[in-house]
Amino acid sequence: MIPALEELIEFLRLFPGIGEKSARRMAFYLLKLSPDKLDTFAESVLAVKSITKCPRCGMFTQEDLCEYCRSSHRERSTICVVEEVQDVQAIEQTGIYKGLYHILGGHISPVDGIFLPDLNISSLFERIDASVREVIVATNPTLEGEATANYLIEQLRSFPVKITRLATGLPIGGDLSILSPITVRNSLQNRKDQ
Template identity: 40%
Template sequence: MYPKALKDLMDNLEKLPSIGEKTAERLALYIISELDREDANLMADSIKNAIDSIRPCKISNILTDQEISPIVLDETRDHTTIMVVADSKDVFMMEKMGTYHGDYHVLGGLIDFSRGITDNDLNIESLTKRINSDLKELIIATNGTVEGELTAQYLKSLYEEKQIKVTRLAYGLPVGTDLRYADVLTLIKAVENRQEY
């Protein structure tokens, strides 16, 4: 029904997260019929350029277009603190907040035995190399999922003997949440992580 080139475009768009068959069809038709040829070529070039130039930082594993991430090289940041996250998306989200000024380390995933992902598949060895006498705090900022908790516990067990403070991001109720609509685990974590008021 569709020309082969259009069908190929739709199939490739469908590989993107949250893009189903209908959305892929709509996007493909927009690209070929409504998007200016120059803009479409710029989009294709930017995808190719990103794939060719973006890579993990040699120290922190943050996605960057340089050998070492500007965050690692920034002397105004607090390099005595490292926040450990699952992937670079987490770093970019934290940076949008503008309130954390320490360093980061990207694990490249979470321990997930059901998918065959173990600690050996993560960037833990490179994290261990970064732990020295200057480091004061390691913030574990993995998700509150089973995989995130398992990874956090593993990291805690690895580094609790070192002379550094190992902390975990707090969980709890989102601002504006009605207690009646919170799930039990969220309420438990909110009570456990309560602070002096």
């Protein structure tokens, strides 16, 4: 096998859900592309290096602040706390949420070696000022998500904000990003005071 091709296949195998067979198929597809297309592909991969995390909320961005923190159309009185960036997409798809976000970057999971200092939590407490009236805890309906939510709610009680949580009834074990927009919208609309 040609070393360059072998190296490419090894790399493609690192992608989630991509096995040896799929990686080979993708590599051979790339071999068929024109030099121009390959350049465009390589440039879009390199452009990923310019994406950083918003220092305020943890969302991905290519600017100083993310699109939500920069926007003058978002309600600054509400912060919705989610585990991952893809959960923001799930909330946005409901079309009813106009507030800001805070992305934890995961959940507490001692088994996987993920503890509080590994999460984007202290920056959440730092951004709760007089303009913030409600914090919605929207972690995933999993055991780890529940544990993370319980810890967060406990800590948030020392702040003068209303704390709410997505309504129960979400399928246990599912991530927000794989639930239907209607399910997420219902749980958001029927969120409960904590």
